[in-house]
Amino acid sequence: MSELATVRIAPNNPIFDLPVIVGIEEGLFKAVGLDVAFVATYDDREQDQADTPYMNRLKENLFDSGGADSYNVCEWASIDRLERGERSGNIAALRASVAAQAILTFDEAIQTPRDMVDVPVYVQVSTGSHFTTIQMLESAIGAEHVNIAQGGLPQARYAGLKSGAHQAATVMEPFISLGLKEGAHIVAASFYRGGEVVSPNLTPEQRKSYYDTENLAVDMINADFYKYAHHITAHAKGALQPEELSRAFVRFKHVDYYDETLFTRAYEWLKDRGMADGSTTHENLVVS
Numbered sequence: 001m002s003e004l005a006t007v008r009i010a011p012n013n014p015i016f017d018l019p020v021i022v023g024i025e026e027g028l029f030k031a032v033g034l035d036v037a038f039v040a041t042y043d044d045r046e047q048d049q050a051d052t053p054y055m056n057r058l059k060e061n062l063f064d065s066g067g068a069d070s071y072n073v074c075e076w077a078s079i080d081r082l083e084r085g086e087r088s089g090n091i092a093a094l095r096a097s098v099a100a101q102a103i104l105t106f107d108e109a110i111q112t113p114r115d116m117v118d119v120p121v122y123v124q125v126s127t128g129s130h131f132t133t134i135q136m137l138e139s140a141i142g143a144e145h146v147n148i149a150q151g152g153l154p155q156a157r158y159a160g161l162k163s164g165a166h167q168a169a170t171v172m173e174p175f176i177s178l179g180l181k182e183g184a185h186i187v188a189a190s191f192y193r194g195g196e197v198v199s200p201n202l203t204p205e206q207r208k209s210y211y212d213t214e215n216l217a218v219d220m221i222n223a224d225f226y227k228y229a230h231h232i233t234a235h236a237k238g239a240l241q242p243e244e245l246s247r248a249f250v251r252f253k254h255v256d257y258y259d260e261t262l263f264t265r266a267y268e269w270l271k272d273r274g275m276a277d278g279s280t281t282h283e284n285l286v287v288s
Contacts, residue, residue, distance in 0.1 A: 010059035010068035074128030078195025102189035113140035122151030
């Protein structure tokens with residue numbers, strides 16, 4: 001590492017941020033001379049509303065304004081945010097969290113994706129819940145019958161599902177485990193990665209040190225998952241205990257650097273659905 005680096009992180013969801021949380025909590029970053037800290041709390045993040053324009057959400061706004069050096073979002077959104085954002089950046093890696101988004105319902109009439117014709121499914125627009133829902137349903141019922149509804153953050157979507165206001169919603173952990181505990185069932189589920197968006201002021205040496213340390217945190221999580229599971233279940237506000245969190249819907253692995261083949265596949269998928277304008281290239285976005 002060429003110099004001491006301060007890395008400011010904009011929070012996502014703890015299920016995606018857990019390796020960073022553990023790296024800070026266990027002093028792993030400090031041990032290699034990195035000053036890593038979140039620049040906002042998860043309570044701050046929960047101020048985002050369902051109708052908040054996605055480029056004005058906390059993590060995107062913090063990065064665009066220079067208040068954060070890095071944040072993670074789903075792979076497709078990492079491309080989208082850099083294409084539409086006001087600040088240059090790079091997708092430096094695929095994040096260490098491999099998580100599921102699952103379409104949940106309490107409705108016994110809905111059992112498989114083929115039962116979802118024209119049924120509103122609540123997501124947070126332009127995030128992993130949105131993109132994975134399209135992928136889970138398009139091949140089963142056709143794009144014209146996929147009915148996307150804006151439901152905001154995961155806890156809001158689950159609250160709407162439980163109250164009966166939403167017939168179906170796509171959520172990640174801890175709300176998959178909580179839903180199953182409370183009688184919901186899974187219609188479909190899909191695992192996906194996310195992109196680690198970083199500012200260009202971090203040197204290659206600093207990025208390598210950061211990700212090497214994040215990988216050490218992954219090893220600690222995999223060695224004793226339930227030591228750290230409380231960070232994920234905290235979003236359930238006491239309705240789900242750490243030991244009730246299933247291991248089936250989240251796993252952690254070392255980060256992978258983002259290669260051109262993966263980028264091209266994701267970008268073409270976005271373009272085909274009118275979610276990208278075609279002006280961006282692999283070289284614009286990705287750190288080699």
